[in-house]
Amino acid sequence: MIIEILCTGTELLTGKINTDDAYLCDKLMGISLTVNRIITVGDSKDQLKAAFNESLKRSDIVFTIGGLGPTFDDLTREVVAGALRRKLVFNREVMHYIAARFARRGLDMPENNDRQANIIEGAKVLSNKHGTAPGMIIEIGEDSKKKFVIMLPGPPGELKPMVEANVMPFLKNKYERNIVKTLVLRVCGLTESAVFEKIRDVVEVEREMEGNILSFALLASSSLINVKITGKGDDELLIDSMVHKARQEVYDCLGDNIFGEGRDTLEGVVGRLFGKKKLTLSVAESCTGGLISNMITNVSGSSIYFRQGVVAYSNGAKISMLNVSGDTIKKYGAVSEHTAKEMAAGVRGISGSDIGLSTTGIAGPSGGGGKKPVGLVYIALAKDDGVFCKKYRFTGSRLVIKEGVAVTALDLVRRRI
Amino acid sequence: MIIEILCTGTELLTGKINTDDAYLCDKLMGISLTVNRIITVGDSKDQLKAAFNESLKRSDIVFTIGGLGPTFDDLTREVVAGALRRKLVFNREVMHYIAARFARRGLDMPENNDRQANIIEGAKVLSNKHGTAPGMIIEIGEDSKKKFVIMLPGPPGELKPMVEANVMPFLKNKYERNIVKTLVLRVCGLTESAVFEKIRDVVEVEREMEGNILSFALLASSSLINVKITGKGDDELLIDSMVHKARQEVYDCLGDNIFGEGRDTLEGVVGRLFGKKKLTLSVAESCTGGLISNMITNVSGSSIYFRQGVVAYSNGAKISMLNVSGDTIKKYGAVSEHTAKEMAAGVRGISGSDIGLSTTGIAGPSGGGGKKPVGLVYIALAKDDGVFCKKYRFTGSRLVIKEGVAVTALDLVRRRI
Numbered sequence: 001m002i003i004e005i006l007c008t009g010t011e012l013l014t015g016k017i018n019t020d021d022a023y024l025c026d027k028l029m030g031i032s033l034t035v036n037r038i039i040t041v042g043d044s045k046d047q048l049k050a051a052f053n054e055s056l057k058r059s060d061i062v063f064t065i066g067g068l069g070p071t072f073d074d075l076t077r078e079v080v081a082g083a084l085r086r087k088l089v090f091n092r093e094v095m096h097y098i099a100a101r102f103a104r105r106g107l108d109m110p111e112n113n114d115r116q117a118n119i120i121e122g123a124k125v126l127s128n129k130h131g132t133a134p135g136m137i138i139e140i141g142e143d144s145k146k147k148f149v150i151m152l153p154g155p156p157g158e159l160k161p162m163v164e165a166n167v168m169p170f171l172k173n174k175y176e177r178n179i180v181k182t183l184v185l186r187v188c189g190l191t192e193s194a195v196f197e198k199i200r201d202v203v204e205v206e207r208e209m210e211g212n213i214l215s216f217a218l219l220a221s222s223s224l225i226n227v228k229i230t231g232k233g234d235d236e237l238l239i240d241s242m243v244h245k246a247r248q249e250v251y252d253c254l255g256d257n258i259f260g261e262g263r264d265t266l267e268g269v270v271g272r273l274f275g276k277k278k279l280t281l282s283v284a285e286s287c288t289g290g291l292i293s294n295m296i297t298n299v300s301g302s303s304i305y306f307r308q309g310v311v312a313y314s315n316g317a318k319i320s321m322l323n324v325s326g327d328t329i330k331k332y333g334a335v336s337e338h339t340a341k342e343m344a345a346g347v348r349g350i351s352g353s354d355i356g357l358s359t360t361g362i363a364g365p366s367g368g369g370g371k372k373p374v375g376l377v378y379i380a381l382a383k384d385d386g387v388f389c390k391k392y393r394f395t396g397s398r399l400v401i402k403e404g405v406a407v408t409a410l411d412l413v414r415r416r417i
Numbered sequence: 418m419i420i421e422i423l424c425t426g427t428e429l430l431t432g433k434i435n436t437d438d439a440y441l442c443d444k445l446m447g448i449s450l451t452v453n454r455i456i457t458v459g460d461s462k463d464q465l466k467a468a469f470n471e472s473l474k475r476s477d478i479v480f481t482i483g484g485l486g487p488t489f490d491d492l493t494r495e496v497v498a499g500a501l502r503r504k505l506v507f508n509r510e511v512m513h514y515i516a517a518r519f520a521r522r523g524l525d526m527p528e529n530n531d532r533q534a535n536i537i538e539g540a541k542v543l544s545n546k547h548g549t550a551p552g553m554i555i556e557i558g559e560d561s562k563k564k565f566v567i568m569l570p571g572p573p574g575e576l577k578p579m580v581e582a583n584v585m586p587f588l589k590n591k592y593e594r595n596i597v598k599t600l601v602l603r604v605c606g607l608t609e610s611a612v613f614e615k616i617r618d619v620v621e622v623e624r625e626m627e628g629n630i631l632s633f634a635l636l637a638s639s640s641l642i643n644v645k646i647t648g649k650g651d652d653e654l655l656i657d658s659m660v661h662k663a664r665q666e667v668y669d670c671l672g673d674n675i676f677g678e679g680r681d682t683l684e685g686v687v688g689r690l691f692g693k694k695k696l697t698l699s700v701a702e703s704c705t706g707g708l709i710s711n712m713i714t715n716v717s718g719s720s721i722y723f724r725q726g727v728v729a730y731s732n733g734a735k736i737s738m739l740n741v742s743g744d745t746i747k748k749y750g751a752v753s754e755h756t757a758k759e760m761a762a763g764v765r766g767i768s769g770s771d772i773g774l775s776t777t778g779i780a781g782p783s784g785g786g787g788k789k790p791v792g793l794v795y796i797a798l799a800k801d802d803g804v805f806c807k808k809y810r811f812t813g814s815r816l817v818i819k820e821g822v823a824v825t826a827l828d829l830v831r832r833r834i
Binding site: 010011012013014015016017018019021022023025026029034035036037038039040041042043047051054069070071072073101104105106107110111112113130132155157217219283285288289290291292293294296297298300301302303306307308309310311312313314316317320321350351352363364365366367398399402 | 428429430431432433434435436438439440442443446451452453454455456457458459464468471608609610611613614617620621634635636637700702705706707708709710711712713714715717718719720723724725726727728729730731733734737738767768769780781782783784810811812813814815816817819
C-alpha cells in the first residue's frame with residue numbers, strides 16, 4: 001500500500017518547521033501503515049494541483065494537510081475538488097457549526113468563513129472541535145482499486161484531535177491487520193548520548209522471534225529523552241512478552257532516570273506523586289520566571305496540590321514576599337546557595353505547604369560574569385526535615401536554560417518527596 | 418528558477434521531525450531564492466531514484482539532504498551517480514581527512530567509512546568540519562540549461578555549518594540579483610479571518626510596477642496573526658516604496674491591533690513600553706498559572722520593569738498573598754470581576770509597582786458549570802487612576818485557553834499604559 005502526505009503552505013517553504021507530517025507518520029506507524037513520501041508545496045494553485053495529481057496517481061491514500069482556512073491563500077478544497085472533478089457543495093450543518101463557534105465566543109462571523117462550509121461532493125465530513133475548518137475523507141474508485149483522499153487542517157491544535165478522533169478509527173477499521181505494540185519510556189536527568197551509552201547493549205541486540213520483531217528508537221525533546229520500544233508481528237502474546245522483557249532491561253540500565261511511560265509528562269508525574277502522598281507544593285522562582293508554576297498548572301487538577309507560586313525577580317520581592325534576609329543577599333548575592341535555601345524555606349513557610357521549591361540563577365544572555373557566569377543556577381527544596389540545595393551549570397540560550405532549570409527542578413522534587 | 422529539496426531518511430517517515438528543510442528554506446529566502454517543493458522519501462533505492470529523477474527534471478537546483486553516511490542505508494551517493502550516469506571516484510584527500518578525524522578522537526576508523534571518500538565524478542567537494550560525510554556540488558548541462566545538484570549531510574550539526582561556509586557563498590555568487598524585501602506586521606486581538614476581512618480590499622488588489630511585484634500572506638500562530646508583505650523585483654527604491662505604501666494601508670485597516678513588526682513579540686513590545694515609560698509591573702495569576710510571568714521573563718532585561726509575580730491558585734493564597742477579601746470571594750466567587758480587581762490592586766499594592774495585572778478564570782477541562790462555564794475569564798489592570806476589569810469567553814483546551822488569556826492580558830496592558 002502506498003501512502004503519501006501532501007503539505008501545503010508557503011510558510012513551510014520559507015522557514016517554518018513542519019511538525020504535522022512527523023506526527024501523522026508516527027500515528028500511522030502505530031497501525032503498521034508506512035508513509036512512502038511527503039511532499040510540501042506552497043499556496044500556489046498550479047503547484048498544489050500538479051503535486052496532488054502526481055500523488056493520487058502513485059498512492060492508495062493521499063493525506064492533504066493545510067489550505068482549509070477561510071482566506072484567499074487556502075486553496076486545497078478547490079484544487080482537490082477540481083482534480084477529482086467533483087462539485088463543492090455548501091453544507092448547512094457545517095455552516096451552523098462554524099457560526100455557533102463564533103457565537104460562543106461572542107464574535108460576529110466574518111463573511112469569508114462561508115467558504116469553509118463548502119464540502120467536496122460525497123465526502124465524509126470530519127468535524128473540527130478546535131477550529132472552523134472541517135476535514136474530509138473522500139473515497140474514490142471501485143472495490144479493488146479504491147483510493148482515499150484524507151484532507152486535514154494545518155494548525156497542529158486542530159489536526160491532532162481530528163486525527164485521534166476521526167482518522168485513526170477510520171483507518172484502524174480498514175487496515176489494521178499486523179499487530180504493533182509500542183511502549184515509550186520517558187527519561188530525564190541524562191543527555192541523549194548518555195542514555196544511548198547506558199542502553200547500547202540492550203538496543204544493539206537483534207531481537208526476532210518467529211517473525212515477530214522488536215526495535216528501539218531514541219528521541220530527544222526539550223531536556224527529556226524518549227526510549228521507544230516497538231514490537232511488530234502477528235503473535236500478540238509473543239510481542240507483548242518481547243516488549244515487556246525489553247522494557248525491564250531498559251529499566252535495569254536507566255533506573256529512576258525513567259520518570260514515566262507513554263504520555264506521561266514530568267509535571268503530571270510529579271502531580272500524581274503529590275496527590276498520592278497528599279502533600280502540597282509551593283514554588284519561589286527567580287531565574288525560571290514563572291515557568292515552573294506554568295508547567296505545574298498545565299496539569300488539570302493541579303489546584304488540589306499546588307498552593308501558590310511567587311516569581312521574585314527583584315531582590316526586594318525576595319525579601320518582602322519570601323522573607324529572604326537582606327543580609328543574606330548582601331553577603332552571598334541573589335544567586336547563591338544561601339538565598340536559594342531561604343527562598344525555598346520562605347515560600348514553604350508563607351504558604352503553609354509541605355514542600356517549598358526555589359530557583360535562582362542567571363538565565364542570560366546578560367547578567368553573568370566572573371565567579372557567577374550565565375547558566376549558574378541553584379535549586380533548593382524545603383521539607384519538614386530541612387532544606388536541600390544543589391548547584392548546577394546550564395548552557396544554551398535564555399529559553400533553553402529556563403527550560404533546563406525547570407525540568408531539573410521538577411525532577412529533583414520527584415526524586416526527593 | 419525552480420528549486421527543490423529532496424530529503425532522504427526512513428526516520429523522517431516514521432515520526433522524526435525534520436528541521437533541515439526549514440533551515441535551508443530560510444537561508445535561501447535570505448538571498449531571494451524560493452523553494453518550490455520539498456520531497457521526503459525513505460532509505461529505499463527505488464524511491465530515492467524516482468524522486469531524484471522527477472526533481473531534476475523539474476528543477477534548476479536540486480538539494481539532496483541525507484544518505485551520505487557510511488552504512489548500508491546511505492544511498493544518495495550511489496543513486497545520484499547512477500541517475501547522472503557518472504562514476505564514483507575514490508578521493509584520497511577526503512579519505513585522509515576522514516581518517517585524521519577518527520585519529521584525533523583516538524578511535525580506529527571502521528572499514529565502511531571508506532565509502533564516504535567516494536566522490537561523484539566532476540563534483541566540487543564540500544568539506545565537513547563536524548562529521549565524516551563530505552557534501553558535493555555537481556554542475557550539469559551547458560550554459561543556458563545549466564543545473565546544479567547540491568548534496569548535503571542529514572545531521573543538522575553537519576548540514577548547517579556546511580551551508581553557511583560553502584553553499585551560501587556559492588549561491589550568492591551565482592544568483593544574488595533579484596531584490597526581495599519582506600515586512601511582517603504582528604497583529605493581536607483579532608481572529609485570522611477577522612484580520613482577513615479587514616484587509617481584504619488591500620490584499621486582493623494586484624500590485625505590479627515595472628515588473629516589481631508585491632504579495633501578501635496571512636499566518637496565524639498561537640493567538641497572534643502575522644501579515645507578511647513581500648516585494649520582489651530589480652528596483653530597490655520602487656520595491657521599498659511599494660512595501661511602505663502597503664504597510665500604511667494595512668495599518669489604516671488594523672490600527673492598534675498591530676502591536677509590532679518583524680521579530681517583535683508581544684511580551685517584548687510590552688517590555689519596551691515599560692522601559693520607555695519607566696513603569697514597573699507585577700502580575701497576579703490564577704487561571705494562567707504563571708504563564709504571563711514566564712512570557713514576561715522570557716525577555717532579556719525584564720528584571721528592570723518586572724517586580725514580581727504571584728501565582729495564587731487557591732483562595733487562601735488570594736487572601737493571604739494578595740489581600741483579596743474573604744468576603745468578596747464568598748459573595749462573588751474566585752472567578753468574578755470583584756476578585757479580579759482586588760487581585761490586581763493587591764499585587765500592585767504589595768509590590769509597590771505602577772501597574773498590577775491579574776487573571777482569574779476557569780481553564781478547564783473540569784471546574785466549569787452553570788453560570789461559570791470553562792473559558793470564562795476576568796482580566797483586571799490596576800493603575801494609579803483606578804482598576805479596570807473586562808470579562809472574556811475563551812474556547813479550546815486547557816493550554817489553548819491559558820495561552821489565549823495570557824496574550825489577551827498582555828495586549829490589554831499594551832493598550833492601557
